[in-house]
Each structure stands twice: as C-alpha cells, then as structure tokens.
Amino acid sequence: MKKISNIHDIKFSKDEIPLKSDSSNLFLEVMISISVFLFSVTLAGVLAINSMLSNWSDSILGALTVQIMPVNNVNKEKSIEETLIHQNKALEFLKTVDGIEKATPLDDKQLQRLLRPWLGDGIDIKDLPIPRLIDVKLVPHAQIDFMALAEKLAEISPLASLDSHKLWLSKLIQFADGLKNLALVALFLVLSISAGGIIYATKSSLGLHKQVISILHIMGAKDAYIAKQFARRTGYISFLGGLVGIAFAVPTIFAIAKLSEKIEGGIITEASLSWLSWSSILSLPLFSAIVAMMTAYVTVKKTLEKMM
Amino acid sequence: MQKNTGNKLASIIEMQNVGIRYGHGPEILSDIKLSLKKGSFHFLTGKSGAGKTSLLSMMYLSQKPSRGTVKVFDHNVNFANRDSLAMLRRKIGVVFQDFRLIEHLTAFENAALPLRIMGMEEKEVKQRVKEMLEWVELDKNMFAQVSTLSGGEKQRVAIARAVISRPELLLADEPTGNVDNYIAPKLMNLFVELNKLGTTVVIATHSEKIISDFSYPRLNLENKNLRIYYPNDKIEMDTI
Ligand SMILES: Nc1ncnc2c1ncn2[C@@H]1O[C@H](COP(=O)(O)OP(=O)(O)OP(=O)(O)O)[C@@H](O)[C@H]1O
Ligand SMILES: [Mg+2]
Numbered sequence: 295m296k297k298i299s300n301i302h303d304i305k306f307s308k309d310e311i312p313l314k315s316d317s318s319n320l321f322l323e324v325m326i327s328i329s330v331f332l333f334s335v336t337l338a339g340v341l342a343i344n345s346m347l348s349n350w351s352d353s354i355l356g357a358l359t360v361q362i363m364p365v366n367n368v369n370k371e372k373s374i375e376e377t378l379i380h381q382n383k384a385l386e387f388l389k390t391v392d393g394i395e396k397a398t399p400l401d402d403k404q405l406q407r408l409l410r411p412w413l414g415d416g417i418d419i420k421d422l423p424i425p426r427l428i429d430v431k432l433v434p435h436a437q438i439d440f441m442a443l444a445e446k447l448a449e450i451s452p453l454a455s456l457d458s459h460k461l462w463l464s465k466l467i468q469f470a471d472g473l474k475n476l477a478l479v480a481l482f483l484v485l486s487i488s489a490g491g492i493i494y495a496t497k498s499s500l501g502l503h504k505q506v507i508s509i510l511h512i513m514g515a516k517d518a519y520i521a522k523q524f525a526r527r528t529g530y531i532s533f534l535g536g537l538v539g540i541a542f543a544v545p546t547i548f549a550i551a552k553l554s555e556k557i558e559g560g561i562i563t564e565a566s567l568s569w570l571s572w573s574s575i576l577s578l579p580l581f582s583a584i585v586a587m588m589t590a591y592v593t594v595k596k597t598l599e600k601m602m
Numbered sequence: 603m604q605k606n607t608g609n610k611l612a613s614i615i616e617m618q619n620v621g622i623r624y625g626h627g628p629e630i631l632s633d634i635k636l637s638l639k640k641g642s643f644h645f646l647t648g649k650s651g652a653g654k655t656s657l658l659s660m661m662y663l664s665q666k667p668s669r670g671t672v673k674v675f676d677h678n679v680n681f682a683n684r685d686s687l688a689m690l691r692r693k694i695g696v697v698f699q700d701f702r703l704i705e706h707l708t709a710f711e712n713a714a715l716p717l718r719i720m721g722m723e724e725k726e727v728k729q730r731v732k733e734m735l736e737w738v739e740l741d742k743n744m745f746a747q748v749s750t751l752s753g754g755e756k757q758r759v760a761i762a763r764a765v766i767s768r769p770e771l772l773l774a775d776e777p778t779g780n781v782d783n784y785i786a787p788k789l790m791n792l793f794v795e796l797n798k799l800g801t802t803v804v805i806a807t808h809s810e811k812i813i814s815d816f817s818y819p820r821l822n823l824e825n826k827n828l829r830i831y832y833p834n835d836k837i838e839m840d841t842i
Pocket of ligand 2: 654655656699775
C-alpha cells in the first residue's frame with residue numbers, strides 16, 4: 295500500500311457505486327454509437343431535403359403561369375373570341391383560389407413582346423392561333439396544392455393548363471416532403487430505442503449495485519445523490535459512444551453527397567448542408583450525452599421511489 | 603432540542619403495536635411497544651434469530667413495520683417522504699452485523715461517506731476521518747481497500763463510519779463480535795463517551811460479559827416481544 299503522507303493529497307473516489315465495471319457499459323456504448331450514426335445520417339438527410347425545399351419554393355414557386363391553348367376554328371374572329379372566353383373562365387376561377395394574390399392576363403402587346411424574338415416586328419398576333427397566358431402571383435409562402443389546382447383548372451376549361459415544369463416540381467416537393475416526414479419518424483424511433491436501451495441498462499445496473507445503494511441510503515443519501523452518479527456515468531459513456539458514431543457518420547454523409555451529385559445535376563445541388571446544419575450534426579454526441587444523462591437520472595429516481 | 607426538556611423527556615424512538623413479517627411468513631415480532639428516551643443507553647439481547655437485527659432495521663429506517671406505528675425523531679416513518687427519511691438517517695449512525703462497507707473503496711473513503719453525503723467541506727472531512735481512524739487504531743490501513751482488510755479491521759472501519767458524524771442516535775449490531783479482547787473495551791468506551799455527549803445508544807449483543815461490565819438496561823427479545831430488564835435491582839417490568 296502506498297504511503298500517503300499528507301491527507302490533503304487524498305482524492306475521494308467520485309464513483310462510490312462501482313459503475314465503471316458494469317458489463318452493460320459496452321452494450322450501452324455500442325448501442326449509442328450506432329444510434330448516433332443512424333441519427334446523424336438521417337438528420338443530414340432531413341436537413342438537406344429542407345434546404346432543397348426552401349430553395350425551390352423561394353425561387354421557383356413564387357409565381358406561376360397558366361396557359362390557354364387557342365381554339366382552332368376556321369373563323370379567326372370566332373376563334374379569338376372563344377379563346378378569350380376560356381381565358382376569362384380560368385381567370386375568374388383563379389381569383390377565387392386561396393393563396394393566389396393576383397391573376398393578370400397578358401394583353402396583346404405583352405404577348406407580342408414575348409413573341410418578338412421568334413416572330414419579329416410587324417406581325418399582328420390577332421391573325422395567329424397563339425396561346426394566351428395568365429400571370430399568377432402567389433401570396434408569399436402560400437401552401438398551394440398544385441396538383442389539385444391543375445385538375446380544377448382542367449375541369450373549368452379544358453384548354454387551360456398550369457405550366458408543366460411547376461407541376462413536376464410540386465410533385466417532387468411532395469415526394470421530398472414525404473421522405474422528410476419518414477426520416478423524422480425514423481429519428482423518433484432511433485431516439486426511443488436508445489432511451490429504451492438506457493432505461494434497461496440503468497435498471498439492470500441498479501439491481502447489480504443494490505447493496506452499495508442501500509448503504510448510501512442508510513448513510514442518508516437522497517435519491518438524487520445516487521441518480522447523479524448514474525447520470526454522470528451514463529452521460530460519459532454516451533458521449534464516447536456518440537463520438538464513435540459521429541466519426542463513422544461524417545464520411546458516410548460525404549459519400550452519400552458524392553453519390554447524389556452523380557444524379558441529374560441542378561436539383562440535388564440545391565441540397566447542400568449549411569454550417570448550421572453541420573454544427574447541429576456535430577453536436578449530436580453532446581446531445582446524446584445529455585439525453586442519456588436525463589434518461590438515466592429519471593430512471594434511477596423512478597426506480598428508487600419504489601423502495602424504502 | 604432544549605425546548606423538549608420541559609414536562610416530558612423527548613422520545614427518540616417510539617413504537618406502538620409494531621409487527622414485522624417477511625413476505626407471507628409469520629410475524630417475527632409482534633405487538634412491540636417501545637419508547638427510547640433521548641440520551642438513553644440500552645443493550646438489545648435475544649437468541650439468534652429472535653429479531654434483533656429486524657428491530658434495529660426499523661430504527662435505522664431501512665424497513666417499515668408490517669403493522670403499527672414507528673416514530674423516529676418524532677416522524678412517523680409510514681408517512682415521511684423519501685427525502686425527509688434521508689435527512690433523518692443523517693442523524694443516525696449504524697454499525698451493521700455484516701459491516702456493509704463499500705468493498706472497492708478505501709477504509710478512509712468508507713469512513714468519510716456520511717460526512718461527504720452531508721456535503722461537509724472536504725478539508726474538514728479529511729481531518730475528522732483521519733483522527734477517527736487513528737483512534738480505532740487503523741492508521742496503517744487507512745488507505746487500504748476494504749476488501750483487503752481482516753474482519754476485525756472491517757468492524758473498526760464500520761464503527762468509525764457510524765460515529766464519524768457524531769449522530770444523535772447510534773445503533774450497533776454486534777459491534778464487537780469480530781475484535782479481540784484488547785480493542786473491544788476500547789470500542790465500548792467510545793460508545794459510552796458518545797452517550798455522555800448526548801447520543802442515544804442501542805447495542806445488540808450476545809456478549810454477557812459486555813452487558814455485565816456496564817450497568818445499562820437491557821431490552822430482551824423473547825416470544826416475539828420486548829421485555830426490559832434493569833441491571834441492579836433486577837426488576838422485571840413491561841416495556842415502558
Ligand atoms: N430479509 C429477510 N427475509 C426473510 N426472513 C428474514 C429476513 N431477515 C430476517 N429474517 C428472519 O427473521 C428472523 C429474525 O432475524 P434477525 O436477523 O432479525 O435475527 P437476529 O436476532 O438479529 O439474529 P442474530 O442474533 O443471529 O443476528 C429470522 O428467523 C430470519 O430468518
Ligand atoms: Mg442479527
């Protein structure tokens with residue numbers, strides 16, 4: 295036994311309950327590292343989809359165009375007249391839709407200007423069967439179901455249609471949104487399973503150290519005193535496990551990003567991760583440690599409450 | 603505390619109609635009635651298996667009675683919440699028959715436990731523990747892991763831990779069963795000194811020698827019940 299000459303050099307052991315040697319520690323650490331890995335990759339996906347969605351809706355979806363195909367009749371006058379009737383029907387309808395701020399049909403002059411590059415000057419569009427256009431301005435951040443809008447529009451006038459790029463985009467957005475919700479459910483599941491694992495490990499550890507805990511109780515320790523030791527240990531293990539998980543997750547996220555770049559460009563590049571997203575991913579080991587600590591703490595308190 | 607010295611002596615422990623049973627078995631103790639006055643000193647005797655440890659465990663609040671009421675420091679243990687039980691336990695020192703030390707900690711850390719749990723300043727803790735362990739002649743083993751100590755050494759660590767906080771109530775279960783004839787009287791004197799300073803003491807023992815060396819009343823467990831015997835006049839009477 296080493297000689298300690300000065301009692302003030304003594305360091306009291308912080309772990310009165312020998313949690314350090316629990317066999318469940320390894321189980322916990324591996325479980326947390328896998329959880330943090332899954333969580334961070336999924337979270338990266340959610341954040342990427344989010345940035346993609348906000349890029350799209352901000353830049354492209356602020357406005358849209360409704361196109362009225364010309365009626366093709368032998369009588370030109372009549373054709374134009376009928377086309378305008380369809381345009382007015384569409385216009386009347388658009389004005390009633392929630393989320394649409396303004397719907398303005400382009401007049402002849404504007405149409406002519408649009409067509410000038412192709413048709414040159416001096417051509418009277420009245421003579422030509424060209425489509426009419428309605429410029430639709432959306433209320434900022436309006437939640438519009440473009441699929442439903444397109445269907446309604448077609449019912450009102452078979453000649454009217456939403457421009458197809460937007461329709462396609464809105465389908466993509468719907469898909470991305472669904473994917474995002476799925477990922478959020480996955481995040482929730484990972485979190486619940488980890489919490490379950492921590493509760494299980496804590497309870498078995500409580501059983502293992504029943505003796506020491508009862509000694510601490512009889513010496514006058516409150517439940518919180520005991521719960522703190524469990525929380526500290528579990529938090530430490532979870533932080534280590536979290537570091538391992540994140541160490542695997544970061545290269546994985548990069549690999550997935552590389553792979554997705556190979557998919558048709560333009561769309562996926564919108565899905566970049568901001569520094570804010572990265573810092574929330576990198577803070578996951580800390581986050582997992584805090585969640586683990588709180589879970590262990592509450593588990594110990596709840597379990598001890600059933601004893602005398 | 604001083605307020606209670608008026609018309610009636612304060613009771614540290616009160617038991618009324620107390621019964622104890624384990625699981626669905628028969629009662630080990632029945633209809634126990636007991637009142638321990640502040641500053642009293644009692645021996646607790648009875649055959650092996652009579653229920654001495656069980657009775658003490660209600661006093662140190664690790665067990666509730668199966669029936670009846672137990673009051674410790676005027677708190678009914680059936681109604682006290684967990685945190686207030688913890689605070690009551692801090693006023694009680696216990697020497698267990700089986701020591702119940704934390705084996706992976708040192709003798710020093712074990713003896714320091716009650717003070718650390720109370721949140722006493724570390725410097726003072728160290729000073730007090732050192733003096734205490736020297737007094738029970740454990741200076742050489744102070745920093746040895748408890749699991750490496752002999753039975754008698756463990757018992758002395760257990761006693762040091764029980765008295766380190768100068769408790770108001772000291773409960774000792776066979777505290778001298780494992781020590782030699784030289785140190786046993788010294789440890790008994792420690793309890794006597796503590797009692798003189800105001801600590802209420804109950805010592806469970808099988809040793810007739812110790813009992814006859816001191817003239818303290820004896821609580822004897824017989825037929826699941828308590829009888830009290832006073833040393834000199836040998837008057838036998840029911841529990842107070
Ligand atoms: N936790 C328990 N579960 C079941 N039975 C118990 C338990 N503790 C004690 N008993 C029983 O209660 C009775 C009294 O035990 P207790 O330990 O109180 O006796 P004791 O007087 O301290 O004996 P000894 O002098 O041998 O220490 C015994 O018959 C014992 O078997
Ligand atoms: Mg016993």
